[in-house]
Amino acid sequence: MLAGLAARTGIDVAILRVVFVIAAVATGGLALLGYLVAWAALPSMDGASAPLALPGRLPRVRGGGRVAAGVGLLTLSALLAFRELGIWWSDALVWPLVLAAFGAALLWERSRADSTVDQPARADAAPRDPSPTRLTDAYRGVFGVLLVAGAALLFLSSNHILGGLRDAALTAVVVVVAIALILAPFLWRLGRNLASERAERIRSQERAELAAHLHDSVLQTLTLVQKRADDPREVAALARRQERELRDWLADDGHRSAEQSFAGALRRLAEKIEDDHRVAVELVVVGDCELDESVEAVLGAAGEALLNAAKHAPEPGPIRAYAEVEDTGIEAYVRDRGPGFDIGGVPPDRRGVRESIVGRMERAGGRADVRSSPDGGTEVSLAIGRIPARARDSR
């Protein structure tokens, strides 16, 4: 209702509210009756605002303010009723309290409005000339401060303790409370602004990280690809490595798969072979487990098999590696489609297959088979038993 009146008269609603409260107190509650009548008679804010709108001032008044005013008036009437009934401390305590509450309420409302102006949702309102709103805010703020300070003074003087030395402590307490009431909303707003600034900073940091990542990886690779355009194998290798890195980055959000797992270690092995020898390795892993001795043996042998394939049978790619981890054991296969070779014809000084693959697996308690045929390529099969995790735990 007061908001509606404010819209008609052009006087700030906060002033009207305070004036009204004083009137209500002075007339012993009669003004409350007047409020009810006027509330019923006058059109509501929403209806009246359109034809008589005062730009810049109206948007500050919302339903929340009216509700607050209503609640305040109800409280006030309750206070007056208590006073009549004799359930009362003293005028010297209650009225300063009421004034202080009003001042604090004004300051709070102001700081809330300030912080919502910064929200992106209200960006559409930004082009409007902000000065009337600023002005209202400013003198509303001053008014709030005066109210709280006045309430403190009123309290002190009406209790005759303004000059009393023995009540100096009480004076200090009251002053501190008053200052706290004044400063609280500003501190709160400061906190809000800091939080939103921090959020913005995190966002821009993420953007910068993304830009840096793309710059270091994709752009560098594209530059290299242009330089090496005459070497198809090099270009393919560069593109492949970049693809892999980008996939990892997208999939894991920057975190690589667990360092200590079999699948992760095998993947790194395959990547290293791809990079070092400019070949394509297609790796499929089913299941996973932690690293231990027997797992290390499989990794070592598989790495050697991949290396052999990369050296002796890079074409036609890709080299395929498959590993499956079961509770009872691990199997791994490395297969190429190269020319194949005669295992019996490998000279004894070439220790690759015999030592690094077969020997390594046998020492660890597993086995390795090499199948090779002149046009079917070569496949190295590795198998090793595992102590199931459950059994190991129960020991």
Add this chain to the structure above:
Amino acid sequence: MSTGLPTVVIVDDHALFRAGVHAELEGLVEVRADAGTVEEAVATILREKPDVVLLDVHMPGGGGVEVIREVARDRPAQRFLALSVSDAAEDVIAVIRAGARGYVTKSISGHELADAIGRVRDGDAVFSPRLAGFVLDAFHGEIPAAEVDPELDQLTRREREVLRLIARGYLYKEIALRLDISPKTVEAHVSAVLRKLQLSSRHELSRWAVERRLVE
């Protein structure tokens, strides 16, 4: 089964990629048309009635899954072969469960792709080594015996063997040789696995499907 070159419609939102596939398949299949959006694809497929649709998984407006759904209403027997840069499990599983008969990655060579198209035309399933790996992974864990539908939720020993060999990079005829069965039997095993993949309620599969909002 059918004679002559398989007829194909290529669906992909990247024109460059469509042109590349077109060139690679020159003389190997008969490319009838191509399409770059979901609506265009549905209209083109219903008009051309190709043997096989080469379908990109990721497209604006619902992707390959949406194309399969829309087409299935008027032409439920249409065969799709999914083609993607992604080898994320949820993508593979989603498009297979929507009804595609195979999944290959875009790095596949022209001849391999033409071979895969031929097999899909003949009603067979096409599993890349990676897809075989996913399926083995998804059917890997134990599930409570009471919840097992042996028809759908478990792979037979033979199916597992076939999938393992696919994952190791064996061609179907090499698998047949290795397991001493006929290539047709290998095809039958793979098709059976595809059916299980589409119908099983195993929670790994359901989870992937839910993540892609397939189960509504």
